[in-house]
Each structure stands twice: as C-alpha cells, then as structure tokens.
Amino acid sequence: MLIKQAPDIRSSEITPERLYWNRRQFIRTASGAALGAAGATVLGQPDGGLQAAPQEDLGELRPSQFSTDERLNSYEEITSYNNFYEFGLDKEDPKRYADELTVEPWSVRVEGHMNRPDADYTLEDILSPHTLEERIYRLRCVEAWSMVVPWVGFPLRNLIRRFEPTSRANYVRFETLYRPSEFRGQRARNLQYPYVEGLRMDEAMNPLTILAVGIYGKTLLNQNGAPIRLVVPWKYGFKSIKSIVRIQFVEDQPRNTWNVAIPHEYGFYANVNPEVDHPRWSQAMERRIGNFFRQRTQMFNGYGYRVARMYEGMDLARNY
Amino acid sequence: MPRVKPLVFVACLVPALLLGWDAFTGGLGVNPIEDITHRTGDWALRLLLVTLAVTPLRRLAGWHALVRFRRMFGLFAFFYAVLHFSTYLVFDHFFDLLLIIDDVAERKYVTAGFVGFVLMIPLAVTSTQGWIRRLGKRWATLHRLVYASAVAGVVHFLWLVKIDIGEPLIYAAILTVLLGARVAYRYRGQGGAMRAGAAGPARSAAR
Numbered sequence: 374m375l376i377k378q379a380p381d382i383r384s385s386e387i388t389p390e391r392l393y394w395n396r397r398q399f400i401r402t403a404s405g406a407a408l409g410a411a412g413a414t415v416l417g418q419p420d421g422g423l424q425a426a427p428q429e430d431l432g433e434l435r436p437s438q439f440s441t442d443e444r445l446n447s448y449e450e451i452t453s454y455n456n457f458y459e460f461g462l463d464k465e466d467p468k469r470y471a472d473e474l475t476v477e478p479w480s481v482r483v484e485g486h487m488n489r490p491d492a493d494y495t496l497e498d499i500l501s502p503h504t505l506e507e508r509i510y511r512l513r514c515v516e517a518w519s520m521v522v523p524w525v526g527f528p529l530r531n532l533i534r535r536f537e538p539t540s541r542a543n544y545v546r547f548e549t550l551y552r553p554s555e556f557r558g559q560r561a562r563n564l565q566y567p568y569v570e571g572l573r574m575d576e577a578m579n580p581l582t583i584l585a586v587g588i589y590g591k592t593l594l595n596q597n598g599a600p601i602r603l604v605v606p607w608k609y610g611f612k613s614i615k616s617i618v619r620i621q622f623v624e625d626q627p628r629n630t631w632n633v634a635i636p637h638e639y640g641f642y643a644n645v646n647p648e649v650d651h652p653r654w655s656q657a658m659e660r661r662i663g664n665f666f667r668q669r670t671q672m673f674n675g676y677g678y679r680v681a682r683m684y685e686g687m688d689l690a691r692n693y
Numbered sequence: 694m695p696r697v698k699p700l701v702f703v704a705c706l707v708p709a710l711l712l713g714w715d716a717f718t719g720g721l722g723v724n725p726i727e728d729i730t731h732r733t734g735d736w737a738l739r740l741l742l743v744t745l746a747v748t749p750l751r752r753l754a755g756w757h758a759l760v761r762f763r764r765m766f767g768l769f770a771f772f773y774a775v776l777h778f779s780t781y782l783v784f785d786h787f788f789d790l791l792l793i794i795d796d797v798a799e800r801k802y803v804t805a806g807f808v809g810f811v812l813m814i815p816l817a818v819t820s821t822q823g824w825i826r827r828l829g830k831r832w833a834t835l836h837r838l839v840y841a842s843a844v845a846g847v848v849h850f851l852w853l854v855k856i857d858i859g860e861p862l863i864y865a866a867i868l869t870v871l872l873g874a875r876v877a878y879r880y881r882g883q884g885g886a887m888r889a890g891a892a893g894p895a896r897s898a899a900r
Contacts, residue, residue: 454723462857464724516855518724563856634856653852654800662724665784 396506434525434590439581439679440509446520448589450662455596456514457615458564459549459556466558467596474555474595476616481601485546485622488537496600500586502535503527507590508583508604513645513674515609517667519659524604525587530578532620538574542622545577546570547603550618564630570603570614571627571641573683581606581679584617609643640693642684645674649690701762704771708736726784733777734806738846740770742746742867745843751872764820771817774810802852809845812838815900843868 457467460474481499484491505525512517532543551567554557559566559594576582585604586593593599598615605612611631631639638652647657658667673680684692712732715721718755721728744766786792797807816836818824825832847868850861 449721465722518727650799653802655796660724660726665726666787667785 435504435506437506437508440523441511441675442509443511443521444663445509445523446662450589451520451522452594452596454662456516456610457558457581457596457598459558459566459568459616461558461561462563462598470557470593471595473557474550474552474599474616476595476600478617479600481617482619483536483621484619486539486542486624487622488539489535499601500527501614503531507586507588508606509648510581510604510606511674512604512606512610513659513670515611515639515643515651515656517654517656517659517670518662519670519674520562520662523589524585524591526582526604527586528584529582529584529603530580532584533577536622538622541624543574544623544626545572545574545662546619546621546623546627547572547614547617548619548621549614550616565633566630567573567618568614568630569633570612570629571623571629572603572605572612573626575683576605576680579680579683581676607645607673607680609645611639612643642689642692644680644684644689644693645670646689646693648672649693698761698765701765705740705765708732708773726780730777730780730785733773733780734850737770738843738850738864739775740766740773741839741846742841742864742871744770745839745868749871749878750842752878755876768817768820774813778810795891802849805845805852806849809842809849812842812845816842827831840872844872 386572416668420614453466453468454464456464460467460470473560479496480493481496482491482493483489505527507523507525510525511519512522525608529545538545547564547570549568550556551559553566556566558564583604585598585602586600588594588597593602595616598613598617602615603613603617612629626641627642629639631643632641645656649654656670660667712721712729716725716729744763747763747766750756750759782788782793786796796803798804816838819828819832819835828835847861847864849862851858854861
C-alpha cells in the first residue's frame, strides 16, 4: 500500500530543476550561439540518456506572452503524479511503469481532409520546421486538482497549416499509441483504447493550443506523454491527449474516450468551468498541488481572454 | 491471553502511526491531503468490515475469543472515520459550514459518506459498559446501525471513483458476504445461545 521513495532518488530529481534555472539564467546572459551550444552540452551531461534532437532545441526556447508567472510545480511533482490510464489507474502508476514503453522510433500518421497526401511522419519530420518555445500553463484536472507546468512545445496551428486542411476539416482527431504489449492499462482494458481526443478546428487553431515535447526544458518523460502530446490549457486535463501517433482532419465531431466511457459525466468540450459541476463533485474549487487548502477555479482556467469568444452563444452547461 | 489485547490495539494504531511518520518525513506523496484522505477512509472501512467479521467468524470457525476485540475494532473504525472527516472539514472546506451543507446535500457520494459517519457516532458513544447496562436489550437494536453505516461507507467509495470500481467492489463483495452470513443464519432458524452473539454485547466483553 505504502509507496516509499529512497531519499537519494528524491534529491537527484531536484537537480534538473536547479539546472533548469541556471540554464535560463545562462541563456539570458549568453551573447553568442557558440556559447549557448557549449552551455547546452555541459548542462546536458547529467541527463546523458536523453535523445539528442529535442535537446538541441533547448537553446532556442522562446518565452511566451501566454505564460503565467505563478509558482511552478516542481519537476518531481509534475513527473510523479499523473493520470495516464494506459499505465494504470493510480496516480503513481505512470511513473512506476513508464519504463515499459519505448518511444523510439516514433512516427505520427497525419491524414484526412487536407491537401497533402496521407502519410506517416517521423517525429523529426513533425518537429523540424517548428521553433520550440516555453509555455508556462495552469493545468486543471477534472478531478479538481491543478498544477503549473512549464511546457516546451509549439502552437498546433503551425503544424495544421503545414498540412493545409480543406474546408471539410471541421475537427481534428487525435489518437494515443495503442500497444498493449507495453501499456499494461490497455491489457487490462480499463478504458476503450486507443485513447481518442478531438478539438473543433477553431480550438485547434487557437494560439494557446500547443503540441508539447518537453517540460522544464527537457524532453517529456513517458509518464507525461512522451514524445509528443497535446496541451489545451483552458480544458480539463483529459483533453490534452498524450503520446500521439495519429492526427486526423475529420468532418464530424469525434467521440473522445472519456465521453464514450461515461457520456453524462464527460463531454466533448470539457472546458474548465467552475459553474458547471461534474455530476458527482463540484468544480468550483481546486487543490493546487503543493498547497494544503483549496482555491477557486477560474472560468476557462483563467484563459477566457483568449478563448471565451469561441463559445459565445453556446450553452456551456449542455456542452460540458 | 491477557497480553493479546494490547497487541491488537497497537496493530490497529499502526496505519495512523505510519501516516504520522509519513507526514513527518515528507513521505505522503505529491498530493498529501489526498493521500491522508484516502488512507484514513480506507482504514475506517476496513476496520468496519473487520468489526462485522467477528460474529460470522465466531459462528463459522468458533473463534469466540475474537469478540473481546470487537468493541476495539469498532472504535478504531470510528477513530479513522473521524480523521477522515476532519481532513475533509479542515482541508477541503476549512470549516465553511455553508459549503459543507451544500456539498453533503448535493453530492451523492458525500451524502453517503456523511450518513455512514454520523451513524457511527451514537455507536461510539454507547460503546461503554455503562451504556450497555443502561440500554439493555435496546443496545443490540441500536447497534444494528452498524450495518447501515458499512453499506453507506461502501456506497460512498463506489460513487466517488471515476471508473476504477475494482477496489470498492472488493469491499462491496466482502460486506455482502458478511451481511449475507447473518441473513442466512437467521433464516436457518438457528436461534438459541449463538444468537445472542449476533448483535448484542458479548458476555466476555464485560470481562
């Protein structure tokens, strides 16, 4: 029942965070690209096991006007308290079983109503044209807890434009990897797999919506949805689908996994809304991980200034 | 045998001690309040089931000595339920009575948990020798409330999970067996000496 962590693991996990801040400081003060590259190499050493490609992009991380300046959750909190049912139902399961998943090689199939032909793309194909930036977002889970996460990624809209969706592409549909041999949750069939999520095209094109490949300036760990995942900060966390292998431009609204599982509790939109409760619990408050007491939940998780317009005239209690 | 009771007492206290230790050493995990809530809730329910297992075990296995611990099990179940409810009171709602009333009234799973907890209060209060004597035969009747409390506790668990009903279903199954055993016993018409042990205070509990 009791999961104890050895203290030495704990202290080593604090290091990346400190390195991270050092690195930020470094980037701010460094003047030359050569210096930046040298710095990345030196500071990259403690994480020797990480893949090279995304780390090369670290030096180019741009800050974002959309980032919040709230207190960040620690790297340990973000990587050890996860909902990723493919790894199991407990919050600790994704970290515990993360090693069972191999994410190299990785490819993403892009298909549907677009001017480009349907095709499989390697992760490098997907990422190479894009400039990575840092987006510090609030993450609000439908279970009424929240975090502040420094994601690394790029706007989904930039990727969508590359593939030139046609006028019939009303929605974007995403799928997580289906590999029961590595995902114990898929073997246990705790949900209907593969995990599916979707966004309306205007939601997908919103500048806040990103595809993330990293956290704290490092590539994503498997428990956080490596190697590439969606982040939609004004929606409950389950919309931000992890470990994406398929992106489809479709005409009809996709049925997302949680909506299929319990239709009257989880809708397609899943916008963070303190006034529309989950049928079994209140959404008015949330517990920010790291705080003892709860705080008020904000409409659209505080991102209404960029997203509220998309839902004008919609009954948000019906379109939960 | 006189040495056993303190041992059982300490055993029942172990989950609370572990909780205290983890709280002190930072071993509670990333969401400590959730951890405390789950662990105290788990143990309240487990000990409630242990309490309810005493009578069937006496009848089936003839472990009559167990009855000496039944009150202790029940009081420890209440102890963990108090911790569980206090966590909710302090950390979830910070004594905001209006919010709590709203929560209890509107959330089915909170209603169930609250009912289960409130039903335990009179049982804990009347668990003393004095109350057993004072209430006489009515004591046994009153203490049948424990069945309702356990059912409410299991329903509380079932209603709060997202889709992972596996664990609450285990509790539900155990409770069904424990209550079913009582029903079966009653309908077999085996009254007499054993029946006094069904719900009434056991003589040995009076020492």
